[in-house]
Amino acid sequence: MQRYITFLDESAGVELTLPVTPAGYEWPHEAVIQQVTVDQMGDLNFFGGRRMGSTTLRDCILPAQAYPFLSPGAGTDPWVYLEQLERWIDGGTVVRWLVSGTPVNTAVxxxxxxxxxxDGTNDLYADITLRQYQAPETPVLPVQMQADAQPVRDSATGTSTEKRHTVSAGETLWGISRAFYGDGALAWRLAAANGIANANLIRVGQVITIPPLDQLPAEPEHPASARISDATTARYDADARRWAMQLKKEEAYYE
Known part of the structure; x- marks a missing residue:
């Protein structure tokens, strides 16, 4: 079955079907897997959403001659095809990529x-790189307004009423609390505000809500795993070239 590869600019009603279908194409379907290292548990993997697809269509022939294998209605001026592709690239235009007879129909x-x-025929051979597009979702945050219509800013968080922060690799709640509140010891209260049972366990890509300081809940009781971690001392044995960990005797027992 003959496949046809088409780009469609829905907003402008412009459609471009490649005059010659490439010999092959590929389109990935992948997930983002985040790996987090947890004390006493090792590496854990978490689903972080779907990864956006990308591909390159290689050796796409933009013909200068009327070959018998051209797609129906194809033109023979390769520069017309190239000019349209370049306009979309320069304008950051979102177009739909479709492959006839397949489920491939996605914004790119x-x-x-x-x-x-x-080859001396005046044909152009083009490699076209595509990246899947998804419209960003912009959260709407409530802003308290004074009589002069200026937003009320919280001095601790530097934002209107609350803010959201996406966890990056290597970050901890202690560091996030220190960055937003100037006090890393507020990590457990920030964890409670986000329904996180253990402030030591956050993952890359997790979205943390940063409320104003006066809206942070009281610090909850630390879970046993965290209390044990807090009561554990570590020292490096240079002769043995290894770390030694020991639970403090006076805090070794937990209800």
Whole structure:
């Protein structure tokens, strides 16, 4: 079955079908897996959402001659095809990429196109790189307004009423609390505000709500695993070239 590869600019009603279907194409379907190292448990893997797809359509022929294998209605001016692709690239235009007879129908941005002449026919051979597009969701945060219509800012968080922070690799709640409140010891209260049972366990990509300081809940009782971690001392044995960990005797028993 003959496949046709089409780009469709829905907003402008412009459609471009490649005049010659490439010999092959690929489109990945992948998930983002975040790995977190947890004390006494080792490495844990967490689902972090779906990864956006990307691909490069290689050796796409933009013909200068009327070959019998061209797609129906195809033109023979390769520069017309190239100009349209470049307009979409330069304008950051979101287009739909469709492959006939398949489920491939997705919004993409054209990242780039490289082209060349290689056989003396004046045909262009183009490599077209695509990246899947998803419209960003912008959260709407409530803002308290004074009589002069200026937003009321919380001095501790530096934001209106509350803020959201996405955890990056290597971050801890202690560091996030210190960055927003100037006090890392507020990590457990921040954990409670986000329904996190153990302030030591957060993962990359997790979204943390940062409320104003006066809206932080009281510090909860630490779970046993955290209390044991707090009561554990570590020292490096240079002769044995290894770390030794020991639970403090006076805090070794927990209800």
């Amino acid at each position: 941005l054209l990242e780039g196109v490289s082209y060349r002449e290689q």
